[in-house]
Amino acid sequence: MITLKEIIQKLNLEVMSASGDFDREIRGGYVSDLLSDVIANSKEGNIWITLQTHPNIVAVATLKELAGIIIVNKRKPEDETLKKAEEENIPVMVTELSAFEIVGGLYELGIGRATENAKEV
Amino acid sequence: MAEDKKYTKIQELTYELKVGNVMTKKVVTVSPKKTIYKLRNILHTKRISGTPVVDKGKLVGIISTEDFMKCLAKGETNIPVEERMTKKVETLYADEPLVHAVRKFDQYGFGRFPVIERGKGKLVGIITKGDIIKGLLKKLEIDYHKEEIHRYRASHIFEDIVADRTTLTFHYNVVGEDFNRAGESASGLKRTLFRLGIQPDSVRRAAIAAYEAEMNIVVFTEGGKLTVSVETHRIKIEASDSGPGIPDIEQAMQPGFSTAPERIRELGFGAGMGLLNIKNCADKMNLTSKVGKGTHLEAIIYLNQR
Numbered sequence: 001m002i003t004l005k006e007i008i009q010k011l012n013l014e015v016m017s018a019s020g021d022f023d024r025e026i027r028g029g030y031v032s033d034l035l036s037d038v039i040a041n042s043k044e045g046n047i048w049i050t051l052q053t054h055p056n057i058v059a060v061a062t063l064k065e066l067a068g069i070i071i072v073n074k075r076k077p078e079d080e081t082l083k084k085a086e087e088e089n090i091p092v093m094v095t096e097l098s099a100f101e102i103v104g105g106l107y108e109l110g111i112g113r114a115t116e117n118a119k120e121v
Numbered sequence: 122m123a124e125d126k127k128y129t130k131i132q133e134l135t136y137e138l139k140v141g142n143v144m145t146k147k148v149v150t151v152s153p154k155k156t157i158y159k160l161r162n163i164l165h166t167k168r169i170s171g172t173p174v175v176d177k178g179k180l181v182g183i184i185s186t187e188d189f190m191k192c193l194a195k196g197e198t199n200i201p202v203e204e205r206m207t208k209k210v211e212t213l214y215a216d217e218p219l220v221h222a223v224r225k226f227d228q229y230g231f232g233r234f235p236v237i238e239r240g241k242g243k244l245v246g247i248i249t250k251g252d253i254i255k256g257l258l259k260k261l262e263i264d265y266h267k268e269e270i271h272r273y274r275a276s277h278i279f280e281d282i283v284a285d286r287t288t289l290t291f292h293y294n295v296v297g298e299d300f301n302r303a304g305e306s307a308s309g310l311k312r313t314l315f316r317l318g319i320q321p322d323s324v325r326r327a328a329i330a331a332y333e334a335e336m337n338i339v340v341f342t343e344g345g346k347l348t349v350s351v352e353t354h355r356i357k358i359e360a361s362d363s364g365p366g367i368p369d370i371e372q373a374m375q376p377g378f379s380t381a382p383e384r385i386r387e388l389g390f391g392a393g394m395g396l397l398n399i400k401n402c403a404d405k406m407n408l409t410s411k412v413g414k415g416t417h418l419e420a421i422i423y424l425n426q427r
Binding site: 025033035036056057058059060063065080 | 139142301304311325332333395
């Protein structure tokens with residue numbers, strides 16, 4: 001049981017767009033740089049790990065109702081991306097770690113091991 | 122009880138929320154060696170009616186105001202807490218659904234349950250009926266707020282219009298190669314469909330189909346149109362452009378097949394999955410194209426009628 005806020009603290013993420021639900025519980029994630037792949041395979045409430053920085057990532061995150069986007073390798077999101085993220089309430093974070101390392105960190109926090117469906121008892 | 126709609130919603134929430142979501146994390150505890158007299162001060166100053174007894178991080182018992190009163194009546198204020206505490210403590214796990222807590226309160230009639238971490242036995246919180254009520258209210262408020270935003274009442278529009286057949290049509294102009302605005306039509310459509318009160322699953326499928334169709338226009342053409350028409354029984358999404366056209370549709374439908382230029386692929390577009398995503402989201406899909414003339418895509422999503 002871990003919230004986005006706690007993930008940010010524990011993995012030392014830099015928050016670039018702070019509008020959105022940071023108390024949301026994160027149960028799973030998806031890693032991909034191909035947008036259609038994210039659309040096809042990510043699940044609602046996932047945290048998305050990518051190296052893409054352009055505004056369309058916000059559109060994808062909104063479309064799939066993702067919990068937030070972590071941009072890897074210290075890439076800076078474009079201004080337009082952040083503007084859209086604020087409008088759409090999609091939290092955007094940056095890490096200096098690679099996708100491999102950040103996913104490892106997320107797994108260590110227990111994300112991805114629990115069931116993804118909130119209604120499953 | 123079941124006939125009340127509110128109750129059903131709360132019932133649903135008790136399955137959705139976990140004990141850990143609503144418990145109080147900062148727990149006032151007492152050590153087993155403390156005297157009943159000192160316990161009085163703790164209960165009084167913290168304004169609580171009971172507290173877990175913890176020895177070196179481990180939960181060893183629980184003691185309540187009731188226990189304290191009994192001691193007081195007998196004049197036993199100088200004996201240590203461990204001699205009068207309840208040693209067999211009923212606990213809850215933080216990852217258990219809230220409904221388990223509700224049942225336990227009914228079953229035992231206790232005022233509180235310590236919450237421990239599964240496996241480690243570490244005390245992580247405490248839960249009272251008040252915590253449950255607060256947690257549910259907070260969740261209801263968030264959900265209510267979300268609902269207000271999402272579909273502030275356009276859902277009755279179909280009932281308000283008197284006609285044998287009603288079709289609402291939305292037009293979106295899609296600009297070719299404008300990657301900054303790409304996806305806006307689909308976002309706009311998604312919001313609109315939610316406001317119309319269409320089932321979330323159908324809205325999501327329509328939005329994905331529209332997004333992929335929109336992206337195809339942005340990536341491959343000089344621009345085109347997205348037309349979405351909604352009837353009570355179905356959503357129809359049409360995307361049309363005036364070139365360059367698809368030479369081999371069967372090939373274009375193959376997963377991973379893409380003719381997108383490298384610079385576009387670097388942005389994560391043109392993965393060769395777009396048409397497949399549309400097909401998977403739609404109940405019916407039809408794609409026609411003429412090289413040099415343009416492409417027309419139609420995707421239909423059927424709605425469950427009430």
